[in-house]
Amino acid sequence: xxxxxxxxxxxxxxxxxxxxxxxxxxxxxxxxxxxxxxxxxxxxxxxxxxxxxxxxxxxxxxxxxxxxxxxxxxxxxxxxxxxxxxxxxxxxxxxxxxxxxxxxxxxxxxxxxxxxxxxxxxxxxxxxxxxxxxxxxxxxxxxxxxxxxxxxxxxxxxxxxxxxxxxxxxxxxxxxxxxxxxxxxxxxxxxxxxxxxxxxxxxxxxxxxxxxxxxxxxxxxxxxxxxxxxxxxxxxxxxxxxxxxxxxxxxxxxxxxxx
Numbered sequence: 001x002x003x004x005x006x007x008x009x010x011x012x013x014x015x016x017x018x019x020x021x022x023x024x025x026x027x028x029x030x031x032x033x034x035x036x037x038x039x040x041x042x043x044x045x046x047x048x049x050x051x052x053x054x055x056x057x058x059x060x061x062x063x064x065x066x067x068x069x070x071x072x073x074x075x076x077x078x079x080x081x082x083x084x085x086x087x088x089x090x091x092x093x094x095x096x097x098x099x100x101x102x103x104x105x106x107x108x109x110x111x112x113x114x115x116x117x118x119x120x121x122x123x124x125x126x127x128x129x130x131x132x133x134x135x136x137x138x139x140x141x142x143x144x145x146x147x148x149x150x151x152x153x154x155x156x157x158x159x160x161x162x163x164x165x166x167x168x169x170x171x172x173x174x175x176x177x178x179x180x181x182x183x184x185x186x187x188x189x190x191x192x193x194x195x196x197x198x199x200x201x202x203x204x205x206x207x208x209x210x211x212x213x214x215x216x217x218x219x220x221x222x223x224x225x226x227x228x229x230x231x232x233x234x235x236x237x238x239x240x241x242x243x244x245x246x247x248x249x250x251x252x253x254x255x256x257x258x259x
Contacts, residue, residue, distance in 0.1 A: 025072055029065075029172035032095055032172040033172035035061055035065070038058060039051075040168065045193065045194065046192065046257070048258065048259035049168065049259065051102065051256075054098065055105055059102055062098060066096065069088070070128045072131065073131070074132050081175055085148070086149050086173075087173040087175045089144055089148075090145070092140055093140045094157075094158065094159050094169075096128070096130075097110075100113065100125070108255060110162060121136060125137070137160075150218060151182070152212070152216045152218075152219055153182040154182075156185040156188070157181075161256060163255050164254060165208075166195060169184070169188075190230060191236065201239050201246075202245065205223075205247055205250065223247065224243075228245075
């Protein structure tokens with residue numbers, strides 16, 4: 001009898017342990033990576049999303065990925081490396097934005113999904129939690145990413161489903177390759193004439209760097225210093241003076257980045 005009681009206690013202990021052990025998480029974001037490769041295309045420096053195809057054939061996989069993100073607990077998240085945490089949040093923002101568009105599709109702009117009182121980015125996301133809490137897209141970007149990480153290149157990585165946004169990367173971000181992937185996103189921004197160009201010694205620049213200029217100022221001192229340094233590094237500075245140049249911010253194109 002004692003033997004059987006011991007076995008029962010052991011099994012109970014193992015069962016309890018299995019419920020408290022952290023779940024494994026795929027830091028390669030394989031499911032999301034496959035969706036991006038399958039349902040995006042690139043032309044003239046812009047990434048275009050096949051929302052019709054994604055909704056018809058890929059939405060189940062997208063929702064599986066979103067559930068995997070939702071299953072990550074705050075304790076698990078804190079155990080990730082810094083690059084794994086940032087890749088997790090960038091992918092979460094981009095993936096939940098895709099799902100947000102699919103919920104409302106067909107639409108001409110993500111702004112159409114908001115209201116007079118509440119923008120799309122401030123609406124609570126239905127059916128999911130992130131790191132144990134209900135959330136909005138603004139929560140992810142402004143209350144998590146921009147607070148936790150002093151990394152201005154995230155503004156070339158998070159994508160709001162609009163043509164004016166820096167292009168959606170057609171691959172998932174990964175913890176292991178994050179620094180190279182952010183550099184790739186930054187390069188894509190400076191190579192995109194719809195986001196950056198120099199004419200008559202004036203920089204014409206995406207409004208992103210106007211709205212979030214403080215994030216670049218904290219790291220580089222000013223937007224002007226950042227632009228001059230990176231444009232020269234990437235060989236796209238043209239007739240840009242070394243200093244004392246003007247910046248004109250481009251009108252933002254809120255049309256959906258759908259093909």
